[in-house]
Amino acid sequence: MAPAQYNTVAGLVAGLESGNRRALARIISHIENNSELAQPLLAALYPRAGQAHIIGITGAPGTGKSTLVNALAGLYRQQDISVGIIAVDPTSPFSGGALLGDRVRMRDLAGDAGVFIRSMATRGSLGGLAQATADVIMVLDAAGFQRIIIETVGVGQSEVEIASTAYTTVVVEAPGLGDEVQAIKAGVLEIADIFAVNKADREGADRTAMALQMMLHLGAPDRQQTMHHGRMLPVSLPPDIAPDRQWTPPIFKTIATQKQGIEALLAGIEDHNRYLAESGTRQWRQYLRAATELRMILRDALLERVLQQLGEEAISETVQAVAQRRLDPYSAVRQLLEAYHHRINTA
Amino acid sequence: MKRKIRVLVAKPGLDGHDRGAKVVARSLRDAGFEVIYTGIRQTPAMIAEAALQEDVDVVGLSVLSGAHMALVPKVKEALVAQGMDDVLVLVGGIIPNEDVPALNAIGVKGIFGPGTATQEIVDFIHKELAEPAA
Known part of the structure; x- marks a missing residue:
């Protein structure tokens, strides 16, 4: 595997700062693979x-x-x-x-x-x-x-x-x-x-x-x-x-x-x-980009949290019910969200 | 998300016979790998550079010209010079048996001649890249 210094956020960021192309390539891989380092790396690089x-x-x-x-x-x-x-x-x-x-x-x-x-x-x-x-x-x-x-x-x-x-x-x-x-x-x-x-x-x-x-x-x-x-x-x-x-x-x-x-x-x-x-269009686009990006990340994070809380089994049961037309998808989502809120309030 | 295995498929040297390389590239894709295909007439420096930028796990070289003993060591050297000594290097093409030990000695792990089933290459890559059990 890659040199040890490229397995840490600090090592990778230092490598990138000194213009090391291997570090740059590794950082991209971490992000593509959504590895544990991906979010800390993004946080460290964003201001740059x-x-x-x-x-x-x-x-x-x-x-x-x-x-x-x-x-x-x-x-x-x-x-x-x-x-x-x-x-x-x-x-x-x-x-x-x-x-x-x-x-x-x-x-x-x-x-x-x-x-x-x-x-x-x-x-x-x-x-x-x-x-x-x-x-x-x-x-x-x-x-x-x-x-x-x-x-x-x-x-x-x-x-x-x-x-x-x-x-x-x-x-x-x-x-x-x-x-x-x-x-x-x-x-x-x-x-x-x-x-x-x-x-x-x-x-x-x-x-x-x-x-x-x-x-x-x-x-x-x-x-x-x-x-x-x-x-x-x-x-x-x-x-x-x-x-x-x-x-x-x-x-x-x-x-x-x-x-x-x-x-x-x-x-x-x-x-x-x-x-x-x-x-002034650039600033406007930057604002829209940030807005879109934030919504996208928030949506994914919320989805992941809900799925985690409810568990695979509950989800697939609901999917079955919708597939067999015992339940419509909108009611299904409402039920899932209610179940989610119930879970986190009683946890 | 599960880590994807990335493979660079390149043809160093001057021969333009890329049918084999393309068949292998396609088979590796069908096996679920991400294959970066760079095409023919690549210098060792170009191959090493692409391997680095693409951060690949495997470099597959196809040589049919008989120049493998000149080209493959140069590619390997260029990879090592960039600190990519950990990359799995495979060679395919027409490689006489007597050259195999020398290629193995410079760190070429897999050598695949004509008639190799593509599944054999896929299995080899999976075996070589398998993470040691924690």
């Missing part, structure tokens, strides 16, 4: 974080996200800006294993101490990927990386949640992945701060870009919204921002494999970064 600009890159499989991340990070490195990368791939629901292959397309970044790449599997734990990812982002932030790029497969709810933990979300589209309507389905427009139409040398790239343009011209919504735990939550716009100061997502055409259009995309990301600071 908050400096990085967090960039989410999302889009359907095959749009070229990994290659784009490779090109973007390479360009940041030319400007001597350090980059942490989190590449998320799905866990197989059947075996619980995962095949994480994004590094294949990030080989240009090998051997550079200013880059740290970590692959994460979705795992499907209680509390969800969004929380684990947010925690790993925080660790890279605390380790001093100036830009953190998080790449997710843009299908499904958890990915939208991850995107909402970024300050700048880039939605990657590519021509030839279905008609233009696919590109503008609800959900994608709302989370995008920037669009990249990748593989722009392919036929149909102009049509894809134009379809996005037309949607945007229909007018930005007064408030952007995102789904969160089945509820619509407003994001990104502080309530008092003047209409003429609102951000309209720019559209960039890129050919990531040839590193074309990457300068413009990077400049767009940095423009958005400045916009967030100058318009």
Whole structure:
């Protein structure tokens, strides 16, 4: 196993402070595994974080996200800006294993101490990927990386949640992945701060870009919204921002494999970064992030406490009753909560 | 949450025959491991760096070019130089029997030739990584 000093919170934090990459990698593992050290580590590192600009890159499989991340990070490195990368791939629901292959397309970044790449599997734990990812982002932030790029497969709810933990979300589209309507389905427009139409040398790239343009011209919504735990939550716009100061997502055409259009995309990301600071939107997003995060953690902690108090058996009996339609789920929850309160009051 | 076993699958050197590595990667995934696949033409330094960043428990190297006696010791050295001497190193591919003792001597624990059932590799990893009973 790892050196002994990396089995303690103090040793790991000291390692991280001195720039030791092994310590950083171990800390991320502790958090992913939700080990006993995870919470003390997060508590110790939290005050150190908050400096990085967090960039989410999302889009359907095959749009070229990994290659784009490779090109973007390479360009940041030319400007001597350090980059942490989190590449998320799905866990197989059947075996619980995962095949994480994004590094294949990030080989240009090998051997550079200013880059740290970590692959994460979705795992499907209680509390969800969004929380684990947010925690790993925080660790890279605390380790001093100036830009953190998080790449997710843009299908499904958890990915939208991850995107909402970024300050700048880039939605990657590519021509030839279905008609233009696919590109503008609800959900994608709302989370995008920037669009990249990748593989722009392919036929149909102009049509894809134009379809996005037309949607945007229909007018930005007064408030952007995102789904969160089945509820619509407003994001990104502080309530008092003047209409003429609102951000309209720019559209960039890129050919990531040839590193074309990457300068413009990077400049767009940095423009958005400045916009967030100058318009006060960043503080607003930080507040919303904190609010979401707190609710998520509180919900999980309460759930765990209730399950622990009531015990496996009582829960599965109730589940049976609901499954057999002897009891509806709402009444079931009410009964469980009553039982829980009874327990803690008599304990 | 239960700890997941993380495995890096890499092809050092210049041969581009990655069918075997991909089959193994897929089988390990199906066995419930998290497999980080880095692809072909990896230098020993790249492999060691990826192993460190990904904090893997196992590094699996696939070599079909005959260059294993040149490449595998370099990967092992690069791992040790980063303090990762505890990582389980496995080699797959075409490894003549006479080279096995030398590879074992530098700390390569498992060597799997053509025709190895993937389950054998899975069992080997489980056995090697089993926590000593407390």
